Amino acid sequence: xxxxxxxxxxxxxxxxxxxxxxxxxxxxxxxxxxxxxxxxxxxxxxxxxxxxxxxxxxxxxxxxxxxxxxxxxxxxxxxxxxxxxxxxxxxxxxxxxxxxxxxxxxx
Amino acid sequence: xxxxxxxxxxxxxxxxxxxxxxxxxxxxxxxxxxxxxxxxxxxxxxxxxxxxxxxxxxxxxxxxxxxxxxxxxxxxxxxxxxxxxxxxxxxxxxxxxxxxxxxxxxxxxxxxxxxxxxxxxxxxxxxxxxxxxxxxxxxxxxxxxxxxxxxxxxxxxxxxxxxxxxxxxxxxxxxxxxxxxxxxxxxxxxxxxxxxxxxxxxxxxxxxxxxxxxxxxxxxxxxxxxxxxxxxxxxxxxxxxxxxxxxxxxxxxxxxxxxxxxxxxxxxxxxxxxxxxxxxxxxxxxxxxxxxxxxxxxxxxxxxxxxxxxxxxxxxxxxxxxxxxxxxxxxxxxxxxxxxxxxxxxxxxxxxxxxxxxxxxxxxxxxxxxxxxxxxxxxxxxxxxxxxxxxxxxxxxxxxxxxxxxxxxxxxxxx
Numbered sequence: 001x002x003x004x005x006x007x008x009x010x011x012x013x014x015x016x017x018x019x020x021x022x023x024x025x026x027x028x029x030x031x032x033x034x035x036x037x038x039x040x041x042x043x044x045x046x047x048x049x050x051x052x053x054x055x056x057x058x059x060x061x062x063x064x065x066x067x068x069x070x071x072x073x074x075x076x077x078x079x080x081x082x083x084x085x086x087x088x089x090x091x092x093x094x095x096x097x098x099x100x101x102x103x104x105x106x107x
Numbered sequence: 108x109x110x111x112x113x114x115x116x117x118x119x120x121x122x123x124x125x126x127x128x129x130x131x132x133x134x135x136x137x138x139x140x141x142x143x144x145x146x147x148x149x150x151x152x153x154x155x156x157x158x159x160x161x162x163x164x165x166x167x168x169x170x171x172x173x174x175x176x177x178x179x180x181x182x183x184x185x186x187x188x189x190x191x192x193x194x195x196x197x198x199x200x201x202x203x204x205x206x207x208x209x210x211x212x213x214x215x216x217x218x219x220x221x222x223x224x225x226x227x228x229x230x231x232x233x234x235x236x237x238x239x240x241x242x243x244x245x246x247x248x249x250x251x252x253x254x255x256x257x258x259x260x261x262x263x264x265x266x267x268x269x270x271x272x273x274x275x276x277x278x279x280x281x282x283x284x285x286x287x288x289x290x291x292x293x294x295x296x297x298x299x300x301x302x303x304x305x306x307x308x309x310x311x312x313x314x315x316x317x318x319x320x321x322x323x324x325x326x327x328x329x330x331x332x333x334x335x336x337x338x339x340x341x342x343x344x345x346x347x348x349x350x351x352x353x354x355x356x357x358x359x360x361x362x363x364x365x366x367x368x369x370x371x372x373x374x375x376x377x378x379x380x381x382x383x384x385x386x387x388x389x390x391x392x393x394x395x396x397x398x399x400x401x402x403x404x405x406x407x408x409x410x411x412x413x414x415x416x417x418x419x420x421x422x423x424x425x426x427x428x429x430x431x432x433x434x435x436x437x438x439x440x441x442x443x444x445x446x447x448x449x450x451x452x453x454x455x456x457x458x459x460x461x462x463x464x465x466x467x468x469x470x471x472x473x474x475x476x477x478x479x480x481x482x483x484x485x486x487x488x489x490x491x492x493x494x495x496x497x498x499x500x501x502x503x504x505x506x507x508x509x510x511x512x513x514x515x516x517x518x519x520x521x522x
Contacts, residue, residue: 015415045358072410
């Protein structure tokens with residue numbers, strides 16, 4: 001079972017307490033955008049086998065959305081950060097980098 | 108290829124059964140093929156089979172990252188049905204069901220297709236209305252379904268509890284010609300047939316790169332060396348996005364885990380497939396006596412071929428009111444597969460932004476039932492370069508054009 005620490009209430013929440021919200025940091029497209037941009041925003045997803053930036057809702061807790069960085073292959077959780085961040089914080093990216101090089105070493 | 112028959116069985120019995128040959132040959136990768144199919148699951152093998160059978164194209168290789176039929180083909184609940192609401196879906200799934208009926212004879216391989224019937228329960232007033240609508244739609248498209256009463260359902264499956272209290276059974280959609288088949292045998296049967304034509308099936312061969320020349324694929328780089336080809340088709344279910352990334356485009360799919368389980372074997376209690384869409388669970392009894400139970404998919408991206416524990420519990424819990432006897436059964440095995448979900452829960456059989464790469468993906472939670480039909484339609488697409496009648500509605504363009512084939516609420520459980 002996945003466990004994340006909610007960046008707002010600092011509770012270590014089980015997957016059952018949370019609702020997944022899909023890929024994070026999508027740029028919203030609307031009136032004025034091209035058809036291709038709108039299609040990309042609505043449907044196209046990175047869906048990587050590896051590091052995934054995603055949104056989760058602490059639905060049975062504080063009720064707030066937040067961001068998670070997770071590996072979709074190993075299920076390792078690298079960290080969480082608030083929904084107000086438009087880009088992943090450097091601190092978390094550093095952890096991801098470290099873990100990737102660690103993964104290469106043990107191979 | 109030695110033909111399987113009662114006669115060959117008798118003949119072999121005099122020889123201590125030592126004369127049987129391997130069902131398919133181990134082949135070595137050649138440098139060049141006309142068509143490369145990536146993914147030796149049911150859909151990939153069926154595509155290769157119908158390319159050979161319907162179009163005479165046998166200069167093929169089917170390459171596979173793991174082992175043959177080791178992905179979702181070996182991880183499903185083997186249900187075959189075609190009672191879909193939308194015309195396009197009904198057409199391709201019904202074609203598939205029809206092909207299943209004679210598949211054992213055609214492949215000379217027993218796929219154990221058992222048209223035992225599929226019963227969909229209606230447990231709310233809304234569901235009853237929706238199922239009636241599906242039933243009428245099915246009649247228009249020529250899919251044989253009928254609405255049946257709770258009393259009739261109780262007569263057919265005496266062990267069912269129709270009284271509720273929370274979700275009483277108000278009626279059912281019955282497809283008498285639906286059923287189950289032996290999932291592995293479907294992959295093995297197709298593999299045996301194409302191998303006898305000289306089609307190369309290469310296992311443990313992962314695609315690691317694609318070489319393109321002016322928006323055309325020139326060669327495929329694999330862990331067993333480079334292969335050049337005229338056309339490539341990838342049929343890799345949960346890993347479609349990974350392959351698409353290598354080819355230089357993205358897909359409107361997300362990969363999630365879907366789980367199923369079987370109980371310990373018990374005496375026969377249920378002779379058809381039962382699907383409870385409101386509570387998200389479906390169940391059938393295998394020929395060995397195990398209750399095969401499937402449920403909902405997880406909601407988050409996952410490539411690990413394992414799902415969440417609570418989903419197993421939720422699925423079983425959902426069925427206990429209708430089937431109280433399962434509360435006393437022990438779980439024997441549980442497994443998970445990675446399914447590729449599209450927004451409208453319909454598959455994609457399509458050309459791609461790269462000229463000579465074709466795509467078959469997005470079957471989501473219901474790919475097994477579609478294997479023959481999907482192979483048939485994809486083979487036509489690859490051979491002619493243009494989709495035929497069956498595949499045309501399922502193009503990648505439909506998302507951009509707003510031409511969705513919405514089965515997300517209508518078709519099955521647990522999307």
